Structures are given as structure tokens and as C-alpha cells.
Amino acid sequence: MDPSKIEFLGEKQLVNIVPNFNLDIIYLISGSVGPFRAGLPVKVPIWLAVSLKQKQKCRIINQEWMNIESLNDRKEMEKMSKLFTEMPSNHYIDESQILLNVANDDIPDADRIRTSVKDIWDIRMSKLRTSVDAFVKSEGVHARLDHLTAMEINSIRPLLPHALDQMLRIQSANMGEINSQYSGKK
Amino acid sequence: MFGKEAIKLITELDMYEDIRPFNEQVMRQVFKEMQSLYEANLIDSNAIQNEGNNELLPSVHFRHTALLRNKRCILAYLYHRIRRLRQMRWELGSILPTEITTNLLNAEVQWFQNYNKSLATYMKSIGDNHGLNLTVNMSPPKTLYVEVKCLADFGKLELDDGEIITLKKNTYHLLPRATCEPLIRQGFPPDNPDIDVGNVHLRLQARTPKILHLYP
Amino acid sequence: MEESLEDESLLDDNGEAELTAQTALQEIENAWMNETFAPEILPHQSDLVDCMLQQIAHMEENVKRLDKNDLRALVHRMELDRIRYVISSYLRTRLEKIERYTIHILSEEENRNPDEEPYLTPDELRFAKEYLANLETLFKTVALQHMPPNFQQFEVNKFTVKPNVQAHVFLRANQRITGVVVPGTLNEEIDFEEGSQHIIQYSAVAHLVKSGAVQLI
Numbered sequence: 001m002d003p004s005k006i007e008f009l010g011e012k013q014l015v016n017i018v019p020n021f022n023l024d025i026i027y028l029i030s031g032s033v034g035p036f037r038a039g040l041p042v043k044v045p046i047w048l049a050v051s052l053k054q055k056q057k058c059r060i061i062n063q064e065w066m067n068i069e070s071l072n073d074r075k076e077m078e079k080m081s082k083l084f085t086e087m088p089s090n091h092y093i094d095e096s097q098i099l100l101n102v103a104n105d106d107i108p109d110a111d112r113i114r115t116s117v118k119d120i121w122d123i124r125m126s127k128l129r130t131s132v133d134a135f136v137k138s139e140g141v142h143a144r145l146d147h148l149t150a151m152e153i154n155s156i157r158p159l160l161p162h163a164l165d166q167m168l169r170i171q172s173a174n175m176g177e178i179n180s181q182y183s184g185k186k
Numbered sequence: 187m188f189g190k191e192a193i194k195l196i197t198e199l200d201m202y203e204d205i206r207p208f209n210e211q212v213m214r215q216v217f218k219e220m221q222s223l224y225e226a227n228l229i230d231s232n233a234i235q236n237e238g239n240n241e242l243l244p245s246v247h248f249r250h251t252a253l254l255r256n257k258r259c260i261l262a263y264l265y266h267r268i269r270r271l272r273q274m275r276w277e278l279g280s281i282l283p284t285e286i287t288t289n290l291l292n293a294e295v296q297w298f299q300n301y302n303k304s305l306a307t308y309m310k311s312i313g314d315n316h317g318l319n320l321t322v323n324m325s326p327p328k329t330l331y332v333e334v335k336c337l338a339d340f341g342k343l344e345l346d347d348g349e350i351i352t353l354k355k356n357t358y359h360l361l362p363r364a365t366c367e368p369l370i371r372q373g374f375p376p377d378n379p380d381i382d383v384g385n386v387h388l389r390l391q392a393r394t395p396k397i398l399h400l401y402p
Numbered sequence: 403m404e405e406s407l408e409d410e411s412l413l414d415d416n417g418e419a420e421l422t423a424q425t426a427l428q429e430i431e432n433a434w435m436n437e438t439f440a441p442e443i444l445p446h447q448s449d450l451v452d453c454m455l456q457q458i459a460h461m462e463e464n465v466k467r468l469d470k471n472d473l474r475a476l477v478h479r480m481e482l483d484r485i486r487y488v489i490s491s492y493l494r495t496r497l498e499k500i501e502r503y504t505i506h507i508l509s510e511e512e513n514r515n516p517d518e519e520p521y522l523t524p525d526e527l528r529f530a531k532e533y534l535a536n537l538e539t540l541f542k543t544v545a546l547q548h549m550p551p552n553f554q555q556f557e558v559n560k561f562t563v564k565p566n567v568q569a570h571v572f573l574r575a576n577q578r579i580t581g582v583v584v585p586g587t588l589n590e591e592i593d594f595e596e597g598s599q600h601i602i603q604y605s606a607v608a609h610l611v612k613s614g615a616v617q618l619i
Contacts, residue, residue: 001438008326008487009431026474028481029423029457051480057473142584142592142606145572145599153572153599153619217548224550257553260545261561268540272501293543297536304532311525312493313455320497323490327483 001157006150007098010091011047015099016061018042019052046095050102060103065089066096068109071116078123084147093121093151124152132156188223188252191215192259199266205274207289208267213260220256223249271298275305276321423457427485430454434492436611439572439618441565441604443499443507444611448523451489458482500530505562508534567605573616574599582606 012030023036033044041061044052052058065071065088077085089095096117104110128148135143145153194212227249230242271294274282280302287295305320312318342352433447461482468475500507500522508530511520522530538556546554568585575594584590585603594600599619610616 002325004326004328005438005491008484021473023473026477028478029461029485030427030481031424033477047480047484048477051476141586142600142602145601146597148599150619157572213545220550220553224553253550253553257545257549261541264541264544265537268537291544293540297540300532300536300539304529304536307532308497308525308529312451313459314452316455316459318455318486318490318493320490320494323483323487324494325487327480327487 001154003094003151003154006091006154007094009150010094011050011098012045013089013091013095014043015046015049015063016041016043017049017052017058018061019058021057046098050098053102053106060099060106062107063088063095063099065092066099066107066113066117068112068116071113071120075116075120075123078120082127084124084127084145086147087120087149090149091151092149093117121152125155128152128156132159188219188249189255189259191219192256195259195263199263203270205267205270205286205289208291208294209263210291213263216256216260220253223253223256227253268294268297268301272301275301276324279321280306423454426450426453426457430485430492431488432614432617434488434495436618437492437495437499440608440611441567441569441571442608443496443503443521443565445519445521446496446523446526447492451493454485454489458485496526497529499565500526501533503563503565504530504534504537505558506564509562567608568603570601571604571607572599572601572619573607573611574619575616577615579610579615582610 018039018041019036020038021036022038023034025032025034030045033048034042036042049058049060053060074085074087096113100107100110100114107113131143191212195209195216198206198209227246230239230246230249233239234242234246271282271286271290274286275298282298290298309320310317312320342350430447430450433444433450437444461478465475465478465482468478507522508527511522511527514520520527541556542554546556575596575598578596579594581591582594582602583606584592585606594616604611607616611618
């Protein structure tokens with residue numbers, strides 16, 4: 001799946017904005033947004049927040065989890081844990097990228113936040129590559145992937161299933177000659 | 187070696203991404219080869235049946251395999267060409283540029299027209315015959331803005347949402363990408379505030395604003 | 403913590419209607435993802451599609467009455483673009499599968515248990531048949547008729563391309579599921595906790611995808 005599609009889904013997440021205009025509730029098909037009162041925070045989906053921000057009709061407020069301290073805590077936890085820790089959002093990477101790009105001026109410490117998030121992503125991707133490697137080598141037939149986020153899954157999508165498919169193909173070809181047994185390890 | 191001609195068709199597919207002129211010459215060669223293989227096999231099969239000359243069996247089998255391979259290559263050639271044609275329907279629309287059509291057989295043009303019709307019928311039927319054009323909205327909508335610098339006075343421009351902006355020389359504007367593309371293609375915006383620039387199908391996926399220059 | 407607009411239980415005068423449209427939209431998105439990641443074509447969701455398109459048409463009528471400059475109109479149009487994109491992408495993916503696995507799909511539809519719902523809509527079925535006929539015509543005209551006798555057949559069996567249902571997919575369990583048979587392990591069974599994510603061969607979970615017990619991600 002194209003990353004832009006993952007991003008598209010990520011844009012459904014809600015974010016707080018402070019509008020500079022007044023407007024009654026808008027009854028969108030995906031749910032209601034508003035009412036909008038200038039100066040008062042209101043929750044809207046990110047796709048709307050971005051559009052309003054670009055039209056200079058609002059200011060975007062940080063997601064709660066997008067602050068330096070808690071991100072650094074997460075980074076440490078991720079480093080220490082062999083497994084994948086739970087992320088504050090299934091779209092933490094694309095969400096933060098979109099918000100930081102469009103609301104650089106609204107979000108304090110935007111650059112440091114960006115770096116922090118990227119660090120977490122790098123740690124997790126490195127873990128992921130190791131896991132995938134081990135999985136393929138052990139001819140795994142199933143694995144549990146709790147806490148992996150959408151973009152992370154998407155990044156290994158081309159590789160992992162394909163590699164496993166190839167192994168399956170090779171194995172099926174050898175089936176007649178070698179009596180192979182799957183280990184069935186998780 | 188049998189199949190040497192046929193493989194040329196496959197090689198051609200592999201070497202070029204676009205649709206080459208239909209290789210009638212090689213096609214004819216392959217048909218000729220198939221015919222002579224077939225005739226040879228007829229003779230040998232008869233010999234096997236009538237005279238019990240089973241030593242001919244391997245040759246017959248061999249020629250038969252060659253025949254199958256030739257058939258496979260030819261059909262693969264045809265199939266992949268129309269897959270590329272199909273792609274063009276989705277990327278370029280229902281009318282093919284002449285550079286492409288000159289490379290096609292009449293039968294392929296016919297295929298394209300039939301595909302067109304079939305697709306149109308299907309799209310019209312969507313949503314209880316309300317219809318939906320599936321060849322647009324090919325990528326997720328993004329309200330991307332592009333920063334542009336005007337190099338000359340262009341006058342007024344009406345945006346999709348009704349907003350009217352004035353493009354003066356040396357001013358910078360943040361314009362919706364959908365508005366920019368036709369302007370950049372044309373070279374300048376129409377000097378008419380009432381013209382609706384309209385919705386343009388975007389193929390690019392830039393994520394960061396770029397600076398583009400509008401030339402008069 | 404993730405939030406979505408669906409958590410907002412705001413009801414207007416048409417309280418019920420709004421919830422239905424919302425639910426339908428989420429279901430279309432789910433269908434879109436499933437169709438994107440499943441190797442085979444899945445049962446169609448034309449009721450959902452029709453419903454959603456009606457919603458869109460209705461909304462567009464309403465929006466037309468608004469001033470073009472009204473921010474409200476802009477917001478609605480943006481959402482409508484998003485929904486149209488999902489529907490289009492969903493239907494496109496199905497067409498691609500129909501074109502790739504035409505013969506296989508037509509054969510499956512024909513051999514389907516009469517109790518079971520067809521996977522293709524009548525219009526998709528027609529498209530599939532036309533696509534196959536078109537291909538056959540091309541093959542016959544350009545190639546088959548110029549081949550020696552015995553080789554002029556449009557061999558449906560040989561030309562069949564089947565989807566690889568043993569491909570691995572990622573999924574999230576929408577509910578607790580017990581007794582999933584792990585392929586190739588001599589019938590070892592595992593359970594999926596609600597909300598857990600897994601990678602496994604599609605063939606092991608195809609029925610769960612179709613029943614909605616799991617979501618492909």
C-alpha cells in the first residue's frame with residue numbers, strides 16, 4: 001500500500017485547533033465537528049485542521065503525546081524493551097510529520113519533537129528488521145505483531161510476506177523429496 | 187533452435203516499457219515455424235501409427251513441446267501488450283495519442299475500444315445507475331499548497347473555493363496545487379477572474395511546498 | 403489515546419440517520435482495506451457502496467445551496483472528496499482483480515453454492531465476461547486462427563491465473579477468536595485475542611476476513 005494511503009487514514013485522527021472564526025456545528029458524514037468559536041479549542045480531524053491552518057483560519061495545538069519529555073521517556077522504554085511498546089497512536093509517525101510540517105510555528109520545540117519521534121521510529125524499525133529476519137529464517141508461519149503501527153507494518157509489507165511466499169514456494173517444490181516439517185514457532 | 191523467433195517477442199516486451207510497433211514480421215515467422223513443426227509431426231505420427239515406428243516418439247514429443255512454447259510466447263506477447271494498453275486507458279483516458287495507435291494492430295485498437303465501452307458501462311452502473319468515474323481520484327486527496335512567485339502582473343485569479351487573488355509581479359502566493367498545475371502548464375493564468383480553473387487530476391505527490399515560477 | 407469522530411455520540415434531529423451514515427463510512431473503509439490486502443476478490447459490498455453514494459449525492463445537493471465562499475461548503479467538499487476516493491479505490495481494486503483473475507473468478511462464481519451470496523455484483527460479472535470475451539476475440543483474431551489445427555484452442559484451463567491465497571497478510575482481530583489453524587503445523591491451533599495483530603497465511607483466515615471477525619491491515 002502506498003504510504004500516502006496510510007497517511008490518508010492517519011488524517012482521520014483528531015487534533016485540537018484554535019479557530020479564529022465562528023461557525024456552527026458542521027454535520028459531516030464522518031461525524032459532527034464544531035461549533036467553532038474564535039479563541040476556543042475544538043477537536044477536528046487532522047485533514048480539516050491542515051486545511052484550515054493553510055488558510056490561516058486556525059492554530060494547531062500539539063497532541064498531548066507530542067512533547068519532549070514524554071517522547072524521551074518513550075524512547076528509553078523502547079530501547080530497553082525487547083518487544084514493541086505501545087505507541088500513543090497507530091499513526092504516530094505520519095500524524096506527527098503532517099502536524100509538524102504544517103504547524104511548525106504553532107508547536108513549540110517542533111524540531112526537537114521531530115527528532116525525538118524519528119529516533120523512536122529508527123529504534124523500532126531496527127527491531128523490526130531483526131524480527132523479520134529471524135522470522136523468515138525460522139520459516140515462521142505465524143507471528144503476533146501487537147503494537148506495530150500502520151506505517152511500520154506497511155514498510156515491511158513488501159518484504160516479509162514476499163520472502164515467506166518465496167520460502168513457501170521453495171518448500172512446496174521440495175515437498176516430494178524432503179519430508180519437511182514446519183516448526184510452527186510463534 | 188525452435189522457439190528462437192518466439193523468444194524475440196518476449197525479449198521485446200522485456201526491453202521496452204512502452205508499446206512498440208506490433209512485430210508482425212516475427213509473428214509471421216513463428217506461425218510459419220509452427221506450421222512446419224506441425225506438418226512434420228503429422229508425418230511422424232502417421233508413421234508411428236501405421237508402421238509402429240516408435241523411435242519417432244521423442245521427436246514428436248519434442249516438436250509438440252516447441253509448438254506449445256511458441257503458442258505460449260505469442261499469447262504472452264499479445265496479453266502483455268494489451269495490459270499496457272489497459273494501463274493507458276487509466277492514465278491517459280479513452281482517447282489514445284497517435285504515437286501509440288500507429289503501433290497497434292487493428293485488432294488491438296478494437297480491443298481497446300471494447301475495453302473502453304465495457305468500462306464505461308460498468309462505471310455508469312455504479313451506485314444504482316447513478317454512475318461514478320473511477321478513472322479520477324486515483325490518489326488520496328490532499329489539500330497541498332504550492333508556493334509560487336509571480337514574475338509579472340497577471341491580474342486576478344479565482345480559486346476553486348471562490349476566493350479571488352491578485353497576482354502582481356514579484357508577489358508570493360500559497361496556491362492550491364490543483365490551481366497551479368494548469369497555470370504552470372499553460373504558462374500563465376487566463377486574465378479573466380470569472381474563469382474557473384477547475385479540478386485537475388494530480389499525478390505528483392510532493393509533500394513539501396516547492397517554489398514554482400509562473401512565466402508570462 | 404486514539405480518538406475518532408465516531409466516539410462523538412452527537413445526534414441531531416436525524417440522530418439515527420447520522421449514525422448509519424457514519425457506520426457505513428467506516429465499513430466502506432474497512433472493506434477497502436480488506437480488498438486491498440486480500441489476494442482474492444472478496445464478497446461485494448454494493449449495498450454499502452450504493453448507500454454511501456446516495457449520502458454523497460444528498461450532501462452535494464445541500465452544499466450547492468450554500469454560498470461558494472462559505473467555509474462550510476469547503477469543508478463538506480473536502481470530506482466528499484475523501485469519501486469518493488475511498489469508494490473509487492475500493493471499486494478499482496476489485497476491477498483489477500477481476501482483470502487479473504478473470505477465468506478463475508468466473509469459474510468460482512459459476513460453481514458457487516446457490517445458498518452463498520455471489521462475490522461479484524451483476525455489473526462486475528458482466529464486466530468480467532466482457533473482459534474475457536474481448537481477450538478471446540483478440541487472441542483468436544491475431545494468433546489462434548493462424549496456428550495449426552489442434553493449437554487453435556483458447557484453453558481456458560491453461561490460461562487461468564489464480565490468486566495466491568497462501569500469501570501472508572497482516573490482520574487485527576476484531577474479537578477474540580479461538581481455534582485458528584496454523585498452516586503447515588499439523589493442525590496446531592492458536593487463539594487471537596481481541597485487538598491483537600498478527601501475520602499469517604491468508605488461507606488460514608479467509609473465512610474470518612469475510613465474516614468480519616478480523617480486519618486486514
